[in-house]
Amino acid sequence: MDLKDIDLNLLVVFQQLYMERRVSVVAEKLGLTQPAVSNALSRLRKMMDDELFLRTGRGMEPTPYASQLAEPIAYALATIRETLERRVEFDPAHSTRRFTIAMTDLGVIHLLPRLMSTLALMAPGVTISTVRNTASDLGEDMEAGRVDFAIGLLPQLKSGFFQRRLFKQRYVCMFRSGHALDRKKITVKDFESAQHAVVIAGGTGHAMLDQTIERRGITRKVMLTVPHFVALGHILASTDMIASVPERYARESMQPFGLKYLPHPVPLPEFGVSLFWHAKFNREPGSLWLRKAVLDLFSD
Known part of the structure; x- marks a missing residue:
């Protein structure tokens, strides 16, 4: 038989x-x-x-x-x-599991401090590893379980993925305190005349910023392009350049680097930052627990 x-x-x-x-x-x-x-x-x-x-x-x-x-x-x-x-329960208080989260350096700056503080209290043995969410094989890594979650603006993660909106952001103009543009409002003419530092965040939805500015026929004096936000605070603090950045990043950078920001002179759409996970792990207990923790901390 x-x-x-x-x-x-x-x-x-x-x-x-x-x-x-x-x-x-x-x-x-x-x-x-x-x-x-x-x-x-x-x-x-x-x-x-x-x-x-x-x-x-x-x-x-x-x-x-x-x-x-x-x-x-x-x-x-x-x-x-x-x-x-059977549902294998996830016990955060005693787990020693390592989760891998794909995020940009913006996510590392804005999200990780609060997340790690929460884990220290609720799940002291749980560890976090981060990878860039701009990798071309991100979807494959998430399907295979090598990456547990991704956080960001990731329009390429569609079929086979779940997502939950965490919050929405707007773009602002950021510069050092005492800058010539340190006043109540920046005009489009001011924006075009200024020297710019531009972050090229390839593989994310942030490319829409540059596309929108170009479509509106606005020109920038781009003096510097960098692949990430990590060094941007140091750069703006010691130069006369300005940068177009998400508002939450600007808020995090003001005090450490002596920076200020104003509403963006160019009408730009807000963008959503979401939490993504593969459908294969939708009911996996550890995934469920950490997803809830992230949503409780950061969801608007």
Whole structure:
């Protein structure tokens, strides 16, 4: 007998018939018609090459072979049922699991301090590893479980992924305190005349900033381009350049680097920062727990 030829439903009928001994009762308990139960028994007899159950005045009596099969079939079905119903609980207080989160350096600056402070209290043994969310194989890494989550503006993560919005941001203009533009408002003319430091965040949705500015026919004197935000605070603090940055980053950078910011003179759309995870891990207990922790901390 080949396992691929076995219909698991037939074994369920076998077990129920062994316990109840009456086709009508089995049909009622399994939500089947009596002919359907009789048909299942016929298939079982053919598969097992044995009558299995004989009709008597006391009901359907099992044959010796059926009695021999009853215990291992019951055990196998119970094992399958327990396996499918089992949910391995995630105990944050005692877990030593390492989670990998893909995010930009903006995420590292804005999100990680609060997240790590929370984990220190709720899950002291849990560790976090971050990777860049601009990798071309990010989707594959998340599907394979090498990356647990991604946070950011990631329009490329579509089919097969879930997402939850954390918050929305707007762009602002940031510069050092005492800058010539350190006043109440920046005009488009001021913006075009200034020297700019530009962050090229390839692989993220932040490219829409540059595209929108170009579409509006606005020119910038770009003096410096950098691949990330990490050094931007140091650069702006010691030069006369300005930068277009997300407002939450600007708020985090004001005090450490002596910077200020004003509303952007160019009408730019707000953008959403979301939490992404692969559908394969949607109900995985550890993933569920950390997702909830992130949402509780950062969701608007």
